[in-house]
Amino acid sequence: MDIINAVNSRQSVRDFLDQPVSIPQLKELLEIAIRSPSGGNLQPWHIHVVSGESMSRLKKHMQARISSVENAEPTDYAIYPPELKSPYRDRRFQVGEALYGQLNIPREDKAGRMRWFARNFEFFGAPVGLFFTIDRSMGAPQWSDLGMLMQTLMLLLKGKGLDSCAQECWSLYPKTVGDFLHLPYSQLLFAGMAVGYANKDNPINQLRTDRAPIEEVVAFHN
Numbered sequence: 526m527d528i529i530n531a532v533n534s535r536q537s538v539r540d541f542l543d544q545p546v547s548i549p550q551l552k553e554l555l556e557i558a559i560r561s562p563s564g565g566n567l568q569p570w571h572i573h574v575v576s577g578e579s580m581s582r583l584k585k586h587m588q589a590r591i592s593s594v595e596n597a598e599p600t601d602y603a604i605y606p607p608e609l610k611s612p613y614r615d616r617r618f619q620v621g622e623a624l625y626g627q628l629n630i631p632r633e634d635k636a637g638r639m640r641w642f643a644r645n646f647e648f649f650g651a652p653v654g655l656f657f658t659i660d661r662s663m664g665a666p667q668w669s670d671l672g673m674l675m676q677t678l679m680l681l682l683k684g685k686g687l688d689s690c691a692q693e694c695w696s697l698y699p700k701t702v703g704d705f706l707h708l709p710y711s712q713l714l715f716a717g718m719a720v721g722y723a724n725k726d727n728p729i730n731q732l733r734t735d736r737a738p739i740e741e742v743v744a745f746h747n
Contacts, residue, residue, distance in 0.1 A: 538688040541651040541721035558678040563670035651721035658712040
């Protein structure tokens with residue numbers, strides 16, 4: 526697949542087939558992905574791959590944690606600004622409504638929406654999950670480096686017929702995930718990523734999100 530097709534066809538897949546992913550192939554793609562650019566060539570990232578028995582244990586671990594009466598864990602960063610303004614707030618609202626509309630879960634069905642959201646912590650049934658961490662001493666420029674690594678990897682996966690879903694929701698449980706992965710304090714959990722083969726029969730994977738027109742986000746200075 527050429528790069529333009531990979532960009533245009535990549536999407537956040539939220540239901541995966543029970544089809545194994547070749548770990549040697551994934552390792553090969555990761556070796557290519559870490560060629561991603563980083564300022565000063567700092568390479569501030571770490572990647573943790575979970576599959577097989579470890580995946581089964583993690584799912585059980587998260588199921589118990591989510592069902593616990595304990596309060597949410599202190600997070601290391603805010604996924605969204607506390608006062609999200611328009612048009613960003615509007616875009617977030619629209620994609621949420623589109624997503625639950627695909628699933629026929631109405632706004633008033635709060636329990637149904639929570640059950641669906643909990644599937645994030647099963648990697649939506651994907652056989653492989655990735656966790657991306659960054660050194661706590663790093664700043665916003667290095668976080669953008671990590672984002673480039675993730676995007677590069679998602680395009681490489683798509684080019685090999687694999688699908689993915691980047692998941693910042695894992696940052697809601699930094700202690701639980703950190704304990705499971707035995708992360709040193711120096712590694713801050715940024716996000717997870719589900720990797721596998723999309724279940725194309727599930728309506729959720731037919732969702733194609735909109736993008737703002739180029740005139741709204743690009744300025745040409747000639």
